Amino acid sequence: xxxxxxxxxGSEQSVFAFWDGGKTWRARxxxxxxxxxxxxxxxxxxxxxxxxxxxxxxxxxxYSGDHPLYRRGEIRLSxxxxxxxxxxxxxxxxxxxxxxxxxLLADEDSWNRFLADRxxxxxxxxxxxxxxxxxxxxxxxxxVAFTGNILIQIRPQFFQRLDRYFDAINEHGMIAVPVxxxxxxxxDNPGYALPEDQxxxxxxxxxxxxxxxxxxxxxxxxxxxxxxETESWKRIGRAVFNGxxxxxxxxxxSHYEWVGEAFRSEPWYSFVSYxxxxxxxxxxxxxxxxxxxxxxxxNDPPLPVINQEPNYEDIVAYESKxxxxxxxxxxxxxxxxxxxxxAGITYGAHGVWGWHLKEGxxxxxxxxxxxxxxxxxxxxxxxxxxxYLKQFFESIEWWSLRPAPELIINQPGKxxxxxxxxxxxxxxxxLCVFYIPTGGTxxxxxxxxxxPLNVEWFxxxxxxxxxxxxxxxxQPKFTQDTKTDCILLxxx
Numbered sequence: 001x002x003x004x005x006x007x008x009x010g011s012e013q014s015v016f017a018f019w020d021g022g023k024t025w026r027a028r029x030x031x032x033x034x035x036x037x038x039x040x041x042x043x044x045x046x047x048x049x050x051x052x053x054x055x056x057x058x059x060x061x062x063y064s065g066d067h068p069l070y071r072r073g074e075i076r077l078s079x080x081x082x083x084x085x086x087x088x089x090x091x092x093x094x095x096x097x098x099x100x101x102x103x104l105l106a107d108e109d110s111w112n113r114f115l116a117d118r119x120x121x122x123x124x125x126x127x128x129x130x131x132x133x134x135x136x137x138x139x140x141x142x143x144v145a146f147t148g149n150i151l152i153q154i155r156p157q158f159f160q161r162l163d164r165y166f167d168a169i170n171e172h173g174m175i176a177v178p179v180x181x182x183x184x185x186x187x188d189n190p191g192y193a194l195p196e197d198q199x200x201x202x203x204x205x206x207x208x209x210x211x212x213x214x215x216x217x218x219x220x221x222x223x224x225x226x227x228x229e230t231e232s233w234k235r236i237g238r239a240v241f242n243g244x245x246x247x248x249x250x251x252x253x254s255h256y257e258w259v260g261e262a263f264r265s266e267p268w269y270s271f272v273s274y275x276x277x278x279x280x281x282x283x284x285x286x287x288x289x290x291x292x293x294x295x296x297x298x299n300d301p302p303l304p305v306i307n308q309e310p311n312y313e314d315i316v317a318y319e320s321k322x323x324x325x326x327x328x329x330x331x332x333x334x335x336x337x338x339x340x341x342x343a344g345i346t347y348g349a350h351g352v353w354g355w356h357l358k359e360g361x362x363x364x365x366x367x368x369x370x371x372x373x374x375x376x377x378x379x380x381x382x383x384x385x386x387x388y389l390k391q392f393f394e395s396i397e398w399w400s401l402r403p404a405p406e407l408i409i410n411q412p413g414k415x416x417x418x419x420x421x422x423x424x425x426x427x428x429x430x431l432c433v434f435y436i437p438t439g440g441t442x443x444x445x446x447x448x449x450x451x452p453l454n455v456e457w458f459x460x461x462x463x464x465x466x467x468x469x470x471x472x473x474x475q476p477k478f479t480q481d482t483k484t485d486c487i488l489l490x491x492x
Contacts, residue, residue, distance in 0.1 A: 001043045001051050003027040008035030008060075013246075016208035017041070017051075021156035025051060028212035030074070031060040032087070032246070068173050069214045075175060075248060077270060081302040083343040083399050084248070084271075091399050094306065094344025095390045096125035096177055097383075101355040101362075103128050103165035104136045106374075111165055114352075114378060115172040121383055122390040126169050127177035127218065127308070127346065130162065130206055134188045134364045135354055145202075146190070152198050154205055166213050176215045179252060180206050180240070183223025186364075191220045196232055203240040217241075217249035218273070218308075225251055225259045234266055241268035252308050256284070258292035264303060271343070272297075275309035276332060278324070278368075280317040285417040289335055294403065297340035304343035307336035312348035313382040316369030323350070323369060326382040327437075327484060330460050331418075333389060334435040334487070338422035342398050347386045351377025381461075388463035396491060400426040401433060408434075409443035409476065425449070425490075432490040439482035446474040449490060458487040 001017040017027040031037055036059055043052035063070045073087025084092040097118050102111065118126070129136070131145035138144055143158040169176040180203040183191025190202055203219065219240065225233050233251065241249055248270035253259045255277030263269040276288040288294075288307075297305050310332035311317075311324045333345045351371035354362035358373055371377060401424040405411070413420025421442055425432040429450035436442050455468040457480050468478075471490065480486045 001025060001041060003029070004040050004042060005029055006038045007033045008037065009033060015211060016204055018205055018208040019154065019156065028209065030212040034060050034062055069170060074214060074246065075216060077304070078399065082341045083304050093390060093393055093398060094125050095123050095386060096127050096344065096346040097123045098127055098309070098346055098348035098353045099355065100129045100353045101136045103162055104139045105355040107140065108164060112168055114374065115168055115174065117378055119172050119174065121387040123174065125175040125177050125216065128179070129182055129221065130178045130180060131190055131202070132188065133182040134184065134186050135362050137188055149194060152194065152202060159209055166210055170214050176213055177218060178206070178210065178215060179218040179221035181220045183220040184254065191223055196236060199236055200239045203236065207240060211247065215247050217247055218252045219249055221252045222254050224257065225253055226257065226262055230262050234263070237266055237268045256287050258296065260296055261299065264299065264301060271304040271306055273306050273308045276307055276336065277309060278311055278315050278318055280328070281319040282417050288332065289339060289413060289417055289420040293336065294339040305340040306344050306346065308346045309348065310336055310346070312350050312353065313380045314371065314377065315350035316367065326380070326385055329382040330385050330485060331437045334460065335420065335422050338424040338433060338435055339403055342393065342401055347383060349377045349380050349383060385460055388460055391463055392458055392487065396431055397426065400431060402427065407432065407445050409445055430492040434488040435485065436480070436488065437485045439480050439484060439486050441477055441479040442488060443477050453490040453492060456489050458489055460485055460487060
């Protein structure tokens, strides 16, 4: 069943309706024009008088509150397709937290406590899984989203509970970023185990149920989407989002897999998502600092580039088998934001993403190590460092930055990738940012900058700024006597 809405200007929009148990069907719609809307229902069984050709209307009035999502409107691509904006044109720097299991396992009080903490720390998006998957085979009430395989059966009680968790994210002023189909290999992951037509049915149900919320869709999570899988996922994306594509959508690939070129031209694919993952070897680091994220952002058509899964804080690294500290988390975040035009970044904490109720491993993720209970994990220092990161970027015209590796003289990352210095500047030369992961001296080519410029050091651990005064002519060397990372900023 679908519902066709006619806007005040005569244009039409359609949404899928969804079954909510018993004889109840619902449609959810978010109007984007003020005035009178009319609607008509269309059911596949046109002799069903209860569902087919039902007509009505509503009046949409201007929003008068101060809720940021409702006041500024839905998230869209910028005019140059490099970053995100609200409908009113205000820039949106996405800072997302990873809570894959959160809505599945949290009680409502805990969920609201957690969301309040993330709002205080500047987060504006929450990414999570919307069905049973390998890390949570049932929700907190023992329910599943669906049963069956060849022909699935939706279980509305699962989603009736999940509704409140979607609502809470938006009520806290944040964007919901749900994974529709977790796709890593395994029979408990719908994006892998279900046949193509049933993947489409399940995803369409989720789109119908939550498409009126302020959301950014992740069609599939952690899967392999290249090779023989590519065409299948393209078909799924077209079927799921056809006629329902006012929201942004992407794919969350497995680690070190770049799928931007496979999906970049798909009409539903809104931004390039990648996962630099949880490795700490030289090869893994170079994949981020020298690999596809750094090289391929220039390809057409232009799209924002987001690292949706960099190093999680406190998770065990693939190679060294030691947990990542806050420095590793910051390093991956700043690298990701400066090797391609910045649009946003995602943080993750072990203990939070799996929603640990007590200390221990996550189901079917033993290699990730022992996680703290979520209440402790949400206070890991890296989450506060993300607050300072967002403060820093929102204090400058971040949307004007472009990677500028040519500004670094004697790049230390050539011999030691952990010391890679990332640089970005505006086209005008009025703004320039250097991320130095180990402190010390940076040698820079400032000949093409637009002097005079104010120069300062920024501490990513506490947000402190140290002014170096005004630079009126090129200067090649800057030194910060610190044993950790720092940022050098030039701006008008």
